[in-house]
Amino acid sequence: MRAPQGPSATPAAKVDDDLLRQWPLPQPDGAADKEARGRVLIVGGSTELPGGVVLAAEAALRAGAGKVAVATVRSAAPFVAAALPEARVVALDEDGQGRLAIHAAERLRPLLARTAALLVGPGMPTDDAVLPLVDGLLQALADEATVVLDAAAMVPVARGRVGARRGPATVAA
DSSP: OOOOOSSOOOOOOOOOOOHHTSOOOOOTTOOTTTTTEEEOOOOOOOOOTTHHHHHHHHHHHHHSEEEEEEEETTTHHHHHHHTTSSEEEEEEBBTTTTTTHHHHHHHTTHTTOOEEEEETTTOOOOOOHHHHHHHHHHHHHHHHHHEEEGGHHHHHTTTTTSOOOOOOOEEEE
């Protein structure tokens, strides 16, 4: 992925202890509702590793996200929904190996248009099959959204195989 361009562009940043200390948790305004606190979409999981999306969603909720949606493999979605009653869970098609299907990004287009922060990768196996999924998600995402790539989602970016997004973005890996 190319670095974002323009005056409001923020370069990619390595998320480590020092960076996290600079970002205190937000203090929600007492008058603000959950819409004002933003929407987070977490895409990941597999039949072997469904817990990664659960942990990520819990962290987003504890950090103050207004609405959290989790998109994961269809076979794990009921278990993820039971673990996260306060989140929306979207069941996506999976391939024969229990991974998210490469066309899954298309189903998420309506959610991506309203997403303030996108996390892709927790619980996804690391292989080249994630390339079309990651690229599709990044292309469909709202320009002003923050992107966090975790685990498998970083592989195509590290190999320079994910297309450039339109407009400014904050990308943390």
